[in-house]
Amino acid sequence: MKTENAIVIIGGGPAGLAAAVQAYDSGARDILILEREPRLGGILNQCIHNGFGLTRFKESLTGPEYARRFERAVRERNIRAMTDTTVLSLTRDRQVTAVNAAEGAFTVRAGAVILAMGCRERSRGALNVPGTRPAGIYSAGTAQKYVNLKGYLPGKEVVILGSGDIGLIMARRMTLEGAKVRAVCEIMPYSSGLKRNIVQCLDDFGIPLYLNHTITKIEGEKRVTGVVVSEVDGNKRPIPGTEMHFDCDTVLFSVGLIPENELTKSAGIPLCAGTRGAAVYQNRETEAPGIFACGNVLQVHDLVDFVSEEAEIAGRAAAEFVSGGAGERDAADCVNGKNVSYVLPQKIDKNLRGDVKLFFRVTGTFRNCTVLAESGGKILAGRKRRIAVPGEMETLLLPAEKLKEIEGELVVRLEEESWK
Amino acid sequence: MFDVIVIGGGVIGGAILRELTKYKCEVCLLEKENDVCMGQSKANSGIVHAGFDAAEGTNKARFNVRGNALMPAYAAQLGVKYKNIGSLVVAFSDGDLGTLVRLKERGEKNGVPGLELVDRKRLRELEPNISEEAVGALFAPTGGIVCPYGLTIAEIGNAMDNGARLYCNFEVTTVRREKDSFVVGSADGREVRGRVAVNCAGLGAGKVSALFGDDGLRIGGRRGEYLLLDRADGDFVSHTLFFTPTRKGKGVLVSPTADGNLLLGPTAEEVEDGGTQTTQEGIASVIAKAAEMCRGIPFRDVITSFAGVRAYSQTHDFIIGESERTEGLFQCAGIESPGLTSAPAIAEYLVGTLLRKKLKLEKNPLFDGTRKPDHFFKDLSVAEQNALIREDPAYGKIVCRCEQITEGEIVRAIRRNPPARDADAVKRRTRAGMGRCQGGFCQSHVAELLSRELGIPFDEVTKSGAGSELLKGVSK
Missing domain, CATH: 1.10.10 (Arc Repressor Mutant, subunit A)
Structure with missing residues (x-):
């Protein structure tokens, strides 16, 4: 097989597909998508609920429908995609080693690489939830795969820890499949899920949401038989005396997503502690020249629509890179300030063209506040927000003409009082 | 009719089963769970101890030092990961330093090679992440790590390849004597017959012994909780780090595992049942103790926590040999730490010396002790x-x-x-x-x-x- 490709895209989920289409439309022709699953589409294939595409297509699609639109676009452009193919390693000089049953293990030298591996779910183990380790403990996404792709029910009486979107969606899904969801527990004082999901997945089915609560014990030897749930204090420590017992045969964990950056790390690309993804310039290029990243491997997005948008930035930039468009950099750091937990991009190249959309998350719930980007004592962008919550990504548009005004670093922060 | 029935598919039962297949005899293994290696052999620290902990003259000291010497070749033959990374017993006070001197002397009496006291500066060179409070250490170059479940499974797999039989879901509930043999029955009515039996039932060894008519074995359980960190952190330390032992035992250790993870633990709590649940207090205490040993442990990379229950005997030493009350019953009981390290040495002695004599065993010329790894x-x-x-x-x-x-x-x-x-x-x-x-x-x-x-x-x-x-x- 061919051992050189202009652009190699690792991951054929929503990020990889949108990046491929945009790279093609920006002039690249020699593009290869490597996807580990048997079909393209990534996690969207198991997300059979609707609500995808409202921002991008102004219509409500299911996950598979959203994926098929991009898959079709890839096919129409004759972009090559290898499925059932797992990337084993990546080097900083863009050698991608992958394996599949037909070709064996092979190495491709890439002109540019786009990282689009997505994320994984945090597991029970990562939370140190005490108790036994019987059958019946699943991450919400694993349960979703069993129900939606395999046609099996992982359990009948369910307690869910974590009110992330997948957990909320699975509360509804399991209920519709005939299971009884006894409780959704959230250790934080707020849900990290979308408001619409709390209403449509919990409230509409009468499923109780316990904020400031966590599971403090899992019981059962062979199969889960119950859990103990406790209220937590301001430091997230269980409060003795608040224990509630729920009988259940299943515990689902929806406690956050972790970008899957093992390949990124193996290539020696620095990560950002806040996003757990690569640190990137606004064109989504990492510190390693010609290696780009987009989608949930870079930062965990709220909606797939935003994944597609970000992937297009990376796809376009990768096409420019392979056509020799890389120029001198004039870089500035972009950092999180007060009440902001991270900002992406982490670096701004003042020589790049175009507006820069800053993505960031806030550290708590704030009302009537202002988010702003400041450099050298000058506010370069800002806007008022009626409400800002950690569960919904914030954005700020930094107009192209402001880039040259950055002196030193650019700080993004949130002011609790409205800014004039 | 089997010559030997081995009861308990842990690392000791596995080692004995495999050792038996080196001889011409019919052997089987009875395991109460759905798979082998379901007790303490699957949930322990995976340490190949050097042999300075146990007092001179004990079974623990004897089999530890011999097992440590056998382990590299044993693991290699079975295709199991073993790494000779060395261990450090870390002192945090003058009192601890005094204990290290005594440990070194004891180790030397036990025959442990290469023990060396290292000062504060050398300790930091060996382990840059060690706590500021650490003042010195005892370095044991023969310390190592091995995958404990990999080893157990490989022993049993290799024994089966050499003709041993495995019966799973076979919990021994009845034993009767018929002429010169035992008939051992399970809850579901299956029976096997054998000339002699070897009791390697771990926490259940007291119960099994009693079924054979020897109720003199007292087995207690001590639960230990662990935290396992991502493989990305396997090089956070490069040796197995122990606290200086106290009367309560060796305490929490910080060590890479043979597969490259970072392992923290165990706690030590007396338990009545064999329950392997983890607890809030246990996990918190592992975190607190590990943080005393090293600076900056990346606790956010914890991928799982687990617990195992270690069986100990009333003598607090390994009980190895033929029962005084029941002829033909051989005990391997109370095999707590350093049991994993000792396994090949215990098997060598129990089979090569005791059973060989008892059953007049002859060498099996067809024995092939090699096995390819399970993941490679x-x-x-x-x-x-x-x-x-x-x-x-x-x-x-x-x-x-x-x-x-x-x-x-x-x-x-x-x-x-x-x-x-x-x-x-x-x-x-x-x-x-x-x-x-x-x-x-x-x-x-x-x-x-x-x-x-x-x-x-x-x-x-x-x-x-x-x-x-x-x-x-x-x-x-």
Whole structure:
């Protein structure tokens, strides 16, 4: 097989597909998508609920429908995609080693690489939830795969820890499949899920949401038989005396997503502690020249629509890179300030063209506040927000003409009082 | 009719079973769970101890030092990961330094080679992440690490390849004597007959012994909780780090594992039952103790916590030998730490000396003690990987992405000895599901392979035997 490709895209989920289409439309022709699953589409294939595409297509699609639109676009452009193919390693000089049953293990030298591996779910183990380790403990996404792709029910009486979107969606899904969801527990004082999901997945089915609560014990030897749930204090420590017992045969964990950056790390690309993804310039290029990243491997997005948008930035930039468009950099750091937990991009190249959309998350719930980007004592962008919550990504548009005004670093922060 | 019935499929039972297959005799292993290695052999520190902890003249000292010497070749022959990384017993006070001097003397009496006291400066060179408070250490170059479940499974698999029989889900509930043999029965009515029996039943050794008519064995349990960190952190320390022992035992250690994770633990809590639950207090105490040992442990990389229960005897030493009350019953009981290290030495003595004499055993010229590893694809060269994939395309399909385990390795683990029959059994053999996603991505694929290979419906696949089915029927 061919051992050189202009652009190699690792991951054929929503990020990889949108990046491929945009790279093609920006002039690249020699593009290869490597996807580990048997079909393209990534996690969207198991997300059979609707609500995808409202921002991008102004219509409500299911996950598979959203994926098929991009898959079709890839096919129409004759972009090559290898499925059932797992990337084993990546080097900083863009050698991608992958394996599949037909070709064996092979190495491709890439002109540019786009990282689009997505994320994984945090597991029970990562939370140190005490108790036994019987059958019946699943991450919400694993349960979703069993129900939606395999046609099996992982359990009948369910307690869910974590009110992330997948957990909320699975509360509804399991209920519709005939299971009884006894409780959704959230250790934080707020849900990290979308408001619409709390209403449509919990409230509409009468499923109780316990904020400031966590599971403090899992019981059962062979199969889960119950859990103990406790209220937590301001430091997230269980409060003795608040224990509630729920009988259940299943515990689902929806406690956050972790970008899957093992390949990124193996290539020696620095990560950002806040996003757990690569640190990137606004064109989504990492510190390693010609290696780009987009989608949930870079930062965990709220909606797939935003994944597609970000992937297009990376796809376009990768096409420019392979056509020799890389120029001198004039870089500035972009950092999180007060009440902001991270900002992406982490670096701004003042020589790049175009507006820069800053993505960031806030550290708590704030009302009537202002988010702003400041450099050298000058506010370069800002806007008022009626409400800002950690569960919904914030954005700020930094107009192209402001880039040259950055002196030193650019700080993004949130002011609790409205800014004039 | 078996010559020897071995009861208990842990690392000791496995070592004895395999040692027996070096001789011409019929042997079997009775295991009460759905798979072997389901007790303390699967949930311990995986340390190959140097041998300075136990007092001179004890069984622990004797078998530890001999086992330490045997382990490198033993593990290599069985295709199990062993690393001779050395260990450090770290002192935090002048009192501790005094204890280290005594430990060194004791170790030397026990025959431990190369022990060396290292000062503060040298300790920091050896372990840059060590706590500021540490003042010195005892360095044991013969300390090492081995995968404990890998070793147990390999021993038993190799014994089976050499003719041993394995009966799983065989919990011994009845024993009767008939002429010169024992008839050992399980709860479900199965019976096996043997000339002698070896009791390696771990926590259940007291109960098993009593069924054979010897009620003199008192076995207690001590639960230990652990935290396991991502493979990315396996080089956070480069030796096994122990606190200076106190009367309460060796305490929490910080160590890489043979598979490259970072392991913290264990706690030590007396328990009545064999329950292996973890607790809030236990996890908190592991974190607190580990943080005293090293600076900046990346606790956010914890991928799982677990607990094991270590069985100890009333003598607090290993009880090894023929029962004084029941002829033909051989005890291997109270095998707490350093039991893993001692396993090959205990087997060598119990089989090579005691049983050989008792049963007048002759060497088995057909014995082949070698076994290929259960997971290996990741470590092959590209050329070797491709040769394997050409032979069997299943090696070209990665099932467990975190540990890069192929479908070929999983299918092989289900088919080879001892056959994996549930998802945890596949995990212990191949590491599929043992990585940072903890099976979130690959479990359903593993379950499909189990269903296909065992010829059972998808929703009858279990996590660890009957009652632990992964699924509760089909969706609507």
